[in-house]
Amino acid sequence: MDWNRVEGNWKQFKGKVKEQWGELTDDDLDQIAGKRDQLEGKIQERYGIEKDRARRDIDEWYGRQL
Template structure:
């Protein structure tokens, strides 16, 4: 997985991330700034899921994107 594409296109990706995980705020997205670890941490905080589930959900979301 090439997460660098997400980091490099974060301004465009924020909308897609927000569509998937609507509980994330604009401030959350600014703090995440494309970093996967930050995204996973914020998702755990907002949704209360365990780390393994978050990792799988992020992988599934990434794999569903048509740009990679």
């Protein structure tokens, strides 16, 4: 599975993203619209972590979605 599936099914994945990263608002999720780079940026912003950490966290989350 590649990230395109997440983008294409964003409405379904939004709930799972919100479970993992509860500090993201519904407005954040609507703005992200499935785009991975925007998700990384919002996670960095909300949680105060570096880009590499956000990327790893997303990779781990994504791996559990398979």
